[in-house]
Amino acid sequence: MDSATSDIRTPLGSQADNGIKIVIVGGFGVGKTTLVRSVSEIRPLSTEETMTLAGAGVDDVSAVREKSTTTVAFDFGRITLDARNVLYLFGAPGQERFWFLWDRLFAGALGAVVLVDTRRIDDSWYSIDRLERLGLPFVVACNDFGGTRYTPAEVRAALDLDPRVPLMVCDARVRESTKHVLISLVQHVQRLLSASDPTSNEELV
Numbered sequence: 001m002d003s004a005t006s007d008i009r010t011p012l013g014s015q016a017d018n019g020i021k022i023v024i025v026g027g028f029g030v031g032k033t034t035l036v037r038s039v040s041e042i043r044p045l046s047t048e049e050t051m052t053l054a055g056a057g058v059d060d061v062s063a064v065r066e067k068s069t070t071t072v073a074f075d076f077g078r079i080t081l082d083a084r085n086v087l088y089l090f091g092a093p094g095q096e097r098f099w100f101l102w103d104r105l106f107a108g109a110l111g112a113v114v115l116v117d118t119r120r121i122d123d124s125w126y127s128i129d130r131l132e133r134l135g136l137p138f139v140v141a142c143n144d145f146g147g148t149r150y151t152p153a154e155v156r157a158a159l160d161l162d163p164r165v166p167l168m169v170c171d172a173r174v175r176e177s178t179k180h181v182l183i184s185l186v187q188h189v190q191r192l193l194s195a196s197d198p199t200s201n202e203e204l205v
Ligand SMILES: Nc1nc2c(ncn2[C@@H]2O[C@H](COP(=O)(O)OP(=O)(O)OP(=O)(O)O)[C@@H](O)[C@H]2O)c(=O)[nH]1
Pocket: 027, 028, 029, 030, 031, 032, 033, 034, 035, 067, 069, 070, 071, 091, 092, 093, 094, 095, 143, 144, 145, 146, 170, 171, 172, 173
């Protein structure tokens, strides 16, 4: 085994017995695979396939013309939080023909990140609608692709988001930025749990 291979082999500690599952959803090509890759401590499992002419007319690639591959099942990454707690990240496939897989990905999840390309805000409605119906906590992260920029307040208004749902700007390519998004989700879930616990005085902010 060469050193490059050994670097990416990060064995899971034997005491790690609590897995926390987070799902990354959002429209086609918003950066879900990129986000999982930027933060995973192991080489992420990816199910990327080359986009061919056979998909023309089935997939709407008009907004992502430079894209050459797409996720056909899911991305999987891992982050060890401490000796016992491990975060498992699942990136959903963005294309409509694979949406039937989302229910399986949501099963047992702590919460979700909705990744938004602010040039295509409408593509986020489906994700938000499904999460709201499911009652799964989520945060919204606007992935920075440059171009037309909307303020977080404008995106919030366009999505008609519940004011309690955190919304932030991120760069899915940058580990620190991705970490911030995941921490915001965990804190959001903690606040929701505290608010539903009658023994807690903490309120939703
Ligand atoms: N400028 C910029 N480009 C990004 C960013 N995040 C992702 N990209 C690029 O956007 C393209 C699509 O990213 P993916 O991560 O494949 O998107 P996806 O949401 O997983 O796509 P599907 O699984 O096909 O729905 C890639 O070429 C990335 O390099 C970002 O924050 N900024």
